[in-house]
Amino acid sequence: MASGHIVVIGAGVAGLAAAALLGRKGYRVTLCEKNEEIGGRAGCLEERGFRFDTGPSWYLMPEAYERFFAHFGTTPEREYGLTRLDPAYRVFQGERRVEVRTGDAEELFESIEPGSGARLRAHLDSASEAYCIALETFLYTTFEHPARLLTPQVRARLPHLASLLARPLAARTSQVASDPLLRHILEYPAMFLSSRPERIPALYHLMSHTDLRQGVWYPTGGFFAIVESIARLAEESGVHLRLGCEVTGIEVRGGRARGVHTGGGFVPADAVVSAADLHHTETALLPADCRTYPPRRWRRREPGPSVVLALLGVRGRLPGLSHHNLLFSPDWRPDFDAVFSGTGPSRSLYVCKPSVTDPHVAPEGYENLFVLVPAPARADLGRGSAYGEANGEVEAIADRAIEQVARAAGERDLANRIVVRRTVGPGDFARRYHAWSAGAIGPSHTLRQSAFLRGSQASRKVAGLFYAGATTLPGVGVPMCLISAENLLHWL
Structure with a gap:
């Protein structure tokens, strides 16, 4: 069995998974999370009988989940159960409506x-x-x-x-x-x-x-059910979770990570794993001479888009929508250009209606909607109502998206049937997760930001400092975060 004390920064999917795996290997693990709840972007909001996922919603690459849970002698089916979606998703463009079924494409x-x-x-x-x-x-x-x-x-x-x-x-x-x-x-x-x-x-x-x-x-209970399963495995592996414990700096002495500074004091460690945003870790938690990446590196990188989310509890049924729905604008490429140039949100939307598959995410007779609008990676677009005072621009983007969803679903009175409405804006990603440029997903997978060109999970300047999560290798998405956590074991 391994020995020593490791501090993991961030209790998102990668941080929880890394902590669980390290704890199972025999390390003493302290997991520090700045917010008062676990999950990071894969969080959860509950209100008036609705259970909203606040981030990932597409369950793809099942092999990654199976491999992770196999380390603990369990399976996804035992942990949360899975339902295969049919259709896989529904596509809307203008007056066209197409159902996409796996195997029938x-x-x-x-x-x-x-x-x-x-x-x-x-x-x-x-x-x-x-x-x-x-x-x-x-x-x-x-x-x-x-x-x-x-x-x-x-x-x-x-x-x-x-x-x-x-x-x-x-x-x-x-x-x-x-x-x-x-x-x-x-x-x-x-x-x-x-x-x-x-x-x-x-x-x-x-x-x-x-x-x-x-x-x-679809994982029963939504993606937060996965987060809860990983957190339980971490707890069973002896991980000490500290919520509301923001790391303000990584202590480096003699070229090695020696622990972390928090609002509650210093936490010594034999190694540190930062599952926080890589840009934040490098630029805010490390002294300048201990940073692997110089400032010019960030000027050349692409942070990826942000999003505006609308989490809606709706009275009555919405038969015009499937579980996953893609609403394509006729101006597909100009929309992408607007998002990535920072000039405006996309008119191509994604809508998830998990209540059609899982009755436990909404009260009987109601629907649960998750509406995602790709938006520029700009914190100044503001925050939503989910975590504080809503910004007018974020709410206006959500209003337009709701109108668009109403037209696609054939439910003109949709706005009047909303009984719960919470929004998330780019500013929330910057504030809650220290996301680089308020990005919602992670750095873009361009050629220069893929595979080994994306970086390394080990600091080149500080021994005993490692990285995990969507902002490092192998990339963005929940499966990649699980793989990132497992790959840490090779470094340690």
Whole structure:
């Protein structure tokens, strides 16, 4: 068994998972969380019988969850239960409405654009292969020994993989279908990667394997049920959780991390794992001469978008909406340009209605809605009502989104039926999570911010200091956070 005391900063998914794994290995672990509740972005708000997830809502890459829970002798099914969604999601664009079912995408494409079904089959064959290679070779690794990554499978596919890295996702999807709605089905996962189709490598077409072939699932109780399971495993592994305990600095002596400073005093440690935002860790918690990344590095990086969230409790049913709903604007690319240039929010929205699958997230006769509007990564757009006083601009964005959802769902009186309304704005991500540039997801997965180019989970300046979470390797999303936590074990 391992020994020594480790302090973990941040009780989001990565911090909880890292603490649980380290505790199970035998380390004494103290987990410091600045807020009064766990979960980070994957949080939960409960009001008047409604249970709202405040962050992730798409359950993809089931292998990552299975592998994590296997470390503790359990499974996702035992922990929270899973429901496979059918349809996987519903798509709206103008007057068009399409249901996307896992395994039936080729028939759907062919019915809308003859000839595209066969092209999609080839696209998904490539996506499935890339997904398997990534899972087996490039995700559960520290990139310390690059030569080991050149497995026979990778060497055999190097020319193809190189071609996927050399052009953007949008260029590849244009070869599959010309119909805008069909292309958007293949391109919307760019938002999962905190970017846009013109900026991420075509290699990320592997994401289409997850929703169009593998399946989309729902964890009973919502994503916070996953957080609660990981927290319980951490507690059972002996982790000491300190809520309302903000770390204000990392103590470095003799070139090594010796502990952390908090509002409640100094906490000594043999090693420190920061699962907080990497930019915040580097620029606010470390002395200048102990930072791995110089200021110019951040000027060249892309923080990814922020979002405005509207968490709505609605009286009556909304049959026009499925569990997952994508509302595509006809001005798809101008909308992305506005978000990433900082000039305005997107008119393409995402709406989750978990109450259609899970009756326990809303009172009987009511619906639970989670509305997400991609927005510029600007803290000055303000905060929402969920954690304090709402900003007028955030509320105006939410108002417009509710009107758009009402039209798509065929429920013109939707606004009048809202009995609970809470909003989250870019300023909340900056204030609650110290998110770099108020980003909601994490740094964009551009070519220069992917794989080993994304950085390292070990500080190059401070021994015994490690990083975890969406702002470091391997990337954004709950599965990546679980993998990030596991990869720490290789460093330690």
